[in-house]
Amino acid sequence: MLESGLIMLLIIFSVNIVYVSLLTVRMIFTLKGQKYIAASVGVFEITAYTLGLGLVLDNLENVQNLVAYALGFGLGVISGMKVEEKLAVGYITVNVISSDPSIPFTETLREKGYGVTSWYAYGMEGDRLAIQVLTPRKYELMLYEVIKDIDPKAFIVAYEPRQIHGGFWVKKVRGSRLKREEEKIQSE
The missing domain is CATH 3.30.70.120 (Alpha-Beta Plaits)
Structure with a gap:
């Protein structure tokens, strides 16, 4: 049981890192006027968002899931910024x-x-x-x-x-x- 709880935390954490990284990248492409790339990234972004949020909301009684979601969000911001630095668009x-x-x-x-x-x-x-x-x-x-x-x-x-x-x-x-x-x- 403990093992499945840890796996759930890692999944939520990882999915949110991916989601927020994609959100950051999509926002950069949006600001640069590259609408088709931004829209394509947005498809994957919303998929990750829905998956991660769904996992947290389905298990809202476990506060550690919410903590994993929040930590994943924070690390996703940093990760997204690193990806944006590497892309260096414009x-x-x-x-x-x-x-x-x-x-x-x-x-x-x-x-x-x-x-x-x-x-x-x-x-x-x-x-x-x-x-x-x-x-x-x-x-x-x-x-x-x-x-x-x-x-x-x-x-x-x-x-x-x-x-x-x-x-x-x-x-x-x-x-x-x-x-x-x-x-x-x-x-x-």
């Missing part, structure tokens, strides 16, 4: 303010395959170089490292654009040079 725009406008920032980033727009700016402590970089999210962390290597004092702000039209990404790279740069870094 693009990121990174604004950089260089502490020294004479640093060859723009050229260095372009050589590495990034789309870069730059302009001179004036900050509290004098002249600056303002840079805007667009990159696939999967290269986001690599971009931060490149920026820090070029200028450790650079001010960095990142956000996700909702729509992209025209420019460098539509005409050219779409990550091919960035992919080679990533492979080069990984081989070192």
